[in-house]
Amino acid sequence: MTTSATSRISGGAGSALGGTLPRTLLTAITPVVWGTTYVVTTELLPPGHPLFAGLLRALPAGLIALVISRTLPRGAWWGRAAVLGVLNIGLIFPLLFVAAERLPGxxxxxxxxxxxxxxxxxxxxxxxxxxxxxxxxxxAAGVIGVGLVVIGPKAAFDLVGVAAGLASAATMALGVTLTKRWGRPAEASPTAFAGWQLTAGGLFLVPITFLVEGAPPAVDAPAxxxxxxxxxxxxxxxxxxxxxxxxxxPITAVAVLPLLSPLVAALLGAVLLGQILGPIQLVGFVIALAAIVAGQLPAPTRRTSVSPAQQH
Known part of the structure; x- marks a missing residue:
């Protein structure tokens, strides 16, 4: 490959990354915030009610978004919003609950x-x-990196827990992919679009939460x-x-951003809870961060240089 061709490819990748960088950083705020969930749950919330916490994270936020946007779905979007809300929000919390109950974090x-x-x-x-x-x-590098950061020496495996953990990942992946395929209708602002799904996911969680956990817990000021x-x-x-x-x-750029959540959770555990990060965990951090950055870049393409004889 000629030097000029190489510079064109690297320049194109840099231009593509630079054009989407502000939006990528804004989107990355979400998994960073999600990474605080563990510390907030263990330090502030009453124990034994993760589904209730998930319900309060989804339904009130969805209703507030609907009031702010004053926009409801139309036509086929009633069904699509329900499907996306269940996949992106409603199913995630019960599956994570089962995985967390039966597996080390x-x-x-x-x-x-x-x-x-x-x-x-x-x-x-x-x-x-x-x-x-x-x-x-x-x-695969992202999985390895996160594994090095968060898996301890006494990790145990339970088939039901593993199935729930994989199902939660598959559910979220399908939700993200369908969200990308269907897009957002022109009449819906980002707030309205989020409100539809948060409300649908929250309503899905209502019966599950009260069947599994019973009455809501007592709530104090920290909670x-x-x-x-x-x-x-x-x-x-x-x-x-x-x-x-x-x-x-791009869907592949968004898909790697949730890797930030366990990294942030581990970092907060080290800073706030005194959980020490060893050399292996630091290596995992580097690998996972490299996977996140690589996910923002276009896949390299193989170009062959054209000789002067071939040009004629």
Whole structure:
């Protein structure tokens, strides 16, 4: 490959990354905020009610978004919003609850990190995007990196827990892919679009939450602050930015961003809870961050230089 051709390719990649960088950074706020969920849940919320926390993160935020936007779905979007709300929000919390109950947190987080690989596989039949070794390789690197950060030496595996963890990753991957395929209707703002899905997911969670956990827990002042953080920041603001990013950015670029969540959770554990990060975990951090950055770049293309004889 000639020097000029190489510079054109690298320049094109840099231009593509620079053009989407502000929106990518805004979208990345969402998994960073999601990464605070563990600390907020363990330090502020009453124990034993993760589904109730998920319900309060989804339904009030969805209703607030509907009031702000004053926009309801039309036609086929009633069904689409319901499907996306269940996939992106409603099913995630029960599945994560089962995984967290039956697996160490690090194992559950690592299973969730396979989502970029599932998105890469779904993008071919659903979005008609070419499956490349570049995407698969960096998706696998992301799983390895997160695993090195969060899996402890006493990690144990339970088949039901593993199935729930993988199902949560597959559910979210399908939700992200369908959100990209269907897009956002012209009449819906990002706030309205998030509100539809948060409300649908929250309504789906209502019967599950009360069947599994029973009556709501007693709530003190720290719990109120925790629920407000999860609902307003982790719910309303985070999902508005998330769905806005999904519809505007390449699907493979968005798919790797959730890898930030377990990294942020581990970092907060080290800073706030005194959980020490060793050399292996730091290596995992570097690998996972490299996978996230690589996911924002277009897959390299192989070009052959044309000789002067071939030009004639």
């Amino acid at each position: 690090g194992v559950a987080a690592t299973l969730g990190a396979v989502q970029p690989l599932i998105v890469a596989l779904l993008a071919s039949p659903v979005l008609h995007e070419r499956l490349t070794g570049w995407r698969l390789a960096w998706g 109120v602050l925790g629920y407000l953080w999860l609902g307003l920041v982790g719910g309303l603001i985070a999902y508005v930015l998330w769905f806005r990013g999904i519809t505007a950015l």
